[in-house]
Amino acid sequence: MGDLRVLLIGNGGREHALAWKLSQSPRVELIYAVPGNGGTATCPKVTNVASVAADDYPGLVAFAEGNGVNLVVPGPEAPLVDGVEGFFRKAGIPCFGPSKEAARLEGSKTYSKDFMNKYSIPTAAYQNFSDYTQAVAYVESVKHDIVIKATGLAAGKGVILPQTKEEAKDALKQIMVDRAFGDAGGEVVIEELLLGDELSVLTFCDGYTFKSLPLAQDHKRIFDGDQGPNTGGMGCYAPTNIATKELTDKIDKEILEPTISGMRRERQPFRGVLFTGLMITSSGPKVLEYNVRFGDPETQTVLPLLSADTDLADIMLACAEGYLDDCYLKVENKFSATVVLAAAGYPGSYAKGTPMKVRDPQAGSTIFHAGTKVEDSQLKTSGGRVIAINSVGDSLKAAVDAAYAALSSGVIQFDGMFFRKDIAHRAFRSPSKEAMTYAQAGVDIQAGNDFVEKIKKAVASTKRPGADAEIGGFGGEIDLSHCGFPGAPVLVGAIDGVGTKLMIAQTMKKHDTVGIDLVAMNVNDLIVQGATPLMFLDYYGCSKLDLASAASFVEGVADGCRQAGCALVGGETAEMPGMYQGEDYDAAGCAVGAVSPSSRLPKHAAMGEGDVLLGLGSHGVHSNGFSLVRRIVQHAGLEYGSVAPWDASRTVGESLLTPTRIYVKSLSPVLDQIKGLAHITGGGLTENVPRMLPESLAAEIEFGTWEIPPVFGWLKANGNVAPAEMCRTFNAGVGMVIAVEASKADAVARALSESEKVFKIGRLVRRAGGEEGCVIRQLESWV
Ligand code: AMP
Ligand code: GLY
Numbered sequence: 107m108g109d110l111r112v113l114l115i116g117n118g119g120r121e122h123a124l125a126w127k128l129s130q131s132p133r134v135e136l137i138y139a140v141p142g143n144g145g146t147a148t149c150p151k152v153t154n155v156a157s158v159a160a161d162d163y164p165g166l167v168a169f170a171e172g173n174g175v176n177l178v179v180p181g182p183e184a185p186l187v188d189g190v191e192g193f194f195r196k197a198g199i200p201c202f203g204p205s206k207e208a209a210r211l212e213g214s215k216t217y218s219k220d221f222m223n224k225y226s227i228p229t230a231a232y233q234n235f236s237d238y239t240q241a242v243a244y245v246e247s248v249k250h251d252i253v254i255k256a257t258g259l260a261a262g263k264g265v266i267l268p269q270t271k272e273e274a275k276d277a278l279k280q281i282m283v284d285r286a287f288g289d290a291g292g293e294v295v296i297e298e299l300l301l302g303d304e305l306s307v308l309t310f311c312d313g314y315t316f317k318s319l320p321l322a323q324d325h326k327r328i329f330d331g332d333q334g335p336n337t338g339g340m341g342c343y344a345p346t347n348i349a350t351k352e353l354t355d356k357i358d359k360e361i362l363e364p365t366i367s368g369m370r371r372e373r374q375p376f377r378g379v380l381f382t383g384l385m386i387t388s389s390g391p392k393v394l395e396y397n398v399r400f401g402d403p404e405t406q407t408v409l410p411l412l413s414a415d416t417d418l419a420d421i422m423l424a425c426a427e428g429y430l431d432d433c434y435l436k437v438e439n440k441f442s443a444t445v446v447l448a449a450a451g452y453p454g455s456y457a458k459g460t461p462m463k464v465r466d467p468q469a470g471s472t473i474f475h476a477g478t479k480v481e482d483s484q485l486k487t488s489g490g491r492v493i494a495i496n497s498v499g500d501s502l503k504a505a506v507d508a509a510y511a512a513l514s515s516g517v518i519q520f521d522g523m524f525f526r527k528d529i530a531h532r533a534f535r536s537p538s539k540e541a542m543t544y545a546q547a548g549v550d551i552q553a554g555n556d557f558v559e560k561i562k563k564a565v566a567s568t569k570r571p572g573a574d575a576e577i578g579g580f581g582g583e584i585d586l587s588h589c590g591f592p593g594a595p596v597l598v599g600a601i602d603g604v605g606t607k608l609m610i611a612q613t614m615k616k617h618d619t620v621g622i623d624l625v626a627m628n629v630n631d632l633i634v635q636g637a638t639p640l641m642f643l644d645y646y647g648c649s650k651l652d653l654a655s656a657a658s659f660v661e662g663v664a665d666g667c668r669q670a671g672c673a674l675v676g677g678e679t680a681e682m683p684g685m686y687q688g689e690d691y692d693a694a695g696c697a698v699g700a701v702s703p704s705s706r707l708p709k710h711a712a713m714g715e716g717d718v719l720l721g722l723g724s725h726g727v728h729s730n731g732f733s734l735v736r737r738i739v740q741h742a743g744l745e746y747g748s749v750a751p752w753d754a755s756r757t758v759g760e761s762l763l764t765p766t767r768i769y770v771k772s773l774s775p776v777l778d779q780i781k782g783l784a785h786i787t788g789g790g791l792t793e794n795v796p797r798m799l800p801e802s803l804a805a806e807i808e809f810g811t812w813e814i815p816p817v818f819g820w821l822k823a824n825g826n827v828a829p830a831e832m833c834r835t836f837n838a839g840v841g842m843v844i845a846v847e848a849s850k851a852d853a854v855a856r857a858l859s860e861s862e863k864v865f866k867i868g869r870l871v872r873r874a875g876g877e878e879g880c881v882i883r884q885l886e887s888w889v
Contacts (some may be wrong), residue, residue: 115160119494129152134419138503145476153680160185166885177422178200200427206796234295236294255294256294305323305349305465312427320345321345321348335453335475338709341525342490349532361822410496415436444496444529447523449487449520451522456522461486467495472497475493500724513525541874571589596703598632605729612701621698622766624664634783635701640694642697646660646695651679656691670771697701705777710799713800716869720867722842723864731788731790734821735821739762745758780851785842804881807883809829818838
């Protein structure tokens with residue numbers, strides 16, 4: 107006989123699932139469900155209690171005391187936000203859930219946003235407003251897409267995703283002036299719209315230790331294909347295929363750990379279950395919201411993944427009493443899917459009291475009631491989300507198929523029942539369905555260009571003899587002969603970083619090749635100005651210096667310098683505690699070279715229609731476009747340690763870390779025979795080739811004239827990236843483009859082909875005002 111008498115507060119599907127799992131605990135003697143539903147009514151060990159209201163906290167305490175209750179489990183957020191935990195704490199009865207103060211993580215969006223800000227927990231940019239005019243002014247001023255949220259609880263309805271500024275202003279008026287959500291609209295949060303996959307994670311906490319359940323994905327919209335209005339949740343599956351070890355570790359490290367320790371620092375240790383709603387964006391997981399209770403239908407989905415010998419009652423008591431580290435919690439290596447059945451009309455108005463027929467499903471499936479009740483011994487509907495079926499299987503497909511098979515065999519029947527037919531569709535979507543772009547991956551080339559426009563004035567103010575202080579080229583120059591050094595050459599400088607390729611290096615713990623990249627990015631920018639790279643300086647910034655990684659990185663820099671024939675003359679290693687996360691580091695480098703004034707490239711005056719464009723083969727992705735690369739890799743469910751689908755001899759990480767080709771030594775001997783060079787960096791082929799051209803000329807490139815390394819075919823297919831987007835983001839196989847007089851093209855190509863792959867890729871044509879600077883013909887044929 108068990109030693110625990112449980113009081114469970116709530117009446118949804120979540121509470122039925124909690125009762126179901128709790129009832130399997132040998133420690134549980136009996137469960138009082140207040141008020142419970144038609145499912146808890148027939149659950150072993152459970153008694154539905156109607157004699158006390160779920161929000162009568164003193165009444166609940168009296169009931170608990172009178173019935174020997176020694177574990178209280180509030181299901182929904184309302185009692186927790188109201189402070190039910192404190193009522194039971196005073197009575198000395200353990201309650202599984204946070205204090206009223208800690209429950210503000212869910213109860214007040216302002217509080218939770220400020221909390222995340224204070225503890226550097228990644229979340230969307232946001233601002234609070236209680237003044238309607240200021241909110242409208244803010245909407246007018248921001249460039250990003252926004253989400254508007256009423257800060258008080260608004261039963262999940264307080265979130266609006268406006269498509270236009272007009273819609274946004276309309277919504278603000280409805281919430282703040284017309285009070286469509288009542289007092290909850292007194293204050294709004296205007297948040298940045300985050301794009302990506304939405305996931306939820308349920309985490310048991312005792313204030314110190316935390317243990318998470320598998321990452322789940324809810325389906326909030328009413329109709330298939332995520333169409334129609336938001337609901338409380340129409341289905342769910344777990345674990346999700348994007349929940350790689352890398353991602354779960356990152357969520358633990360960047361989100362859960364700082365949340366739990368932050369709450370402790372606030373002197374409001376979080377005990378109970380924390381529901382973290384996450385958006386997995388191209389720049390990593392970000393918190394959409396916290397809830398201080400289990401999710402619905404997440405609970406019905408993840409509890410069935412717990413092993414039979416995992417004792418939920420024991421875990422809950424441990425959370426309340428502070429010994430979770432000592433608890434046994436095992437998740438089976440299986441998959442789980444839940445399909446919710448709603449009443450016709452939901453989430454609008456719907457009928458109640460419709461008679462239902464429910465049979466036991468086959469083993470491996472479980473029915474969880476939500477809006478049901480037993481009336482005159484007849485099971486009837488009593489809510490919008492009525493009931494759900496969950497199935498567990500060895501694969502996600504097996505789980506989903508089993509749930510739908512049970513439904514088609516008629517285990518649940520009621521008039522007007524409605525359910526989504528596509529639960530888990532995001533896990534099954536062929537990656538090619540959703541086209542990815544670099545902007546979606548978090549990088550906006552246009553914004554970068556706008557920025558350059560903005561700073562031009564400040565830059566121009568630094569003008570001095572020898573330098574015209576213009577920006578936008580591949581690098582900067584100063585003519586020393588105008589600076590008091592007659593006869594001296596032009597000094598050319600370039601500065602660059604490696605970008606998010608560093609994150610792959612950090613994941614792979616391989617730091618030398620990105621050192622080469624750093625040099626390559628800079629010296630290739632010098633050579634395109636005709637300059638010979640002479641010296642290099644590097645900067646390495648981290649929170650905590652790890653000697654081995656930093657040394658390996660600098661060895662890579664030295665390797666790159668040898669390849670470019672330039673001297674590594676200096677550098678800076680900055681250790682700045684708290685500046686970066688964990689072992690992350692950032693790096694930048696600067697190369698300086700020289701060129702005689704008459705040898706400067708590009709030679710605009712010499713360029714003309716009919717000049718030939720030669721392309722030099724790239725060594726893969728080089729150092730640009732990695733935000734998109736990482737997103738596609740994650741989307742494809744690949745680990746950096748898995749075999750690269752495009753190159754069986756290497757892992758994904760090794761292949762992606764192939765360093766940027768340094769073209770300096772190959773190009774030096776032919777510099778005097780060519781007219782211009784374009785290093786294909788950020789902006790890809792399309793945006794970089796015009797950088798060497800005068801306004802009057804455009805590049806006409808013929809697709810299919812060069813070899814495309816297999817990695818690009820894979821990225822294109824798996825991200826469903828449009829061909830034009832490929833060429834605007836990546837080098838697509840061409841790392842350097844050369845403009846040369848047609849009569850010299852063969853000789854130059856021959857000379858270069860000793861060390862490079864050389865392709866004749868196009869020619870220069872006349873460009874009229876308003877025309878593109880680079881046209882890639884037949885690009886649509888890239889399939
Ligand atoms: P919330 O009430 O804050 O949990 O928001 C409800 C839903 O609105 C979330 O589950 C998301 O689907 C969506 N949402 C909320 N905030 C954002 C955001 N910043 N970016 C994108 N979607 C959001
Ligand atoms: N499934 C979303 C929630 O429980 O809030």
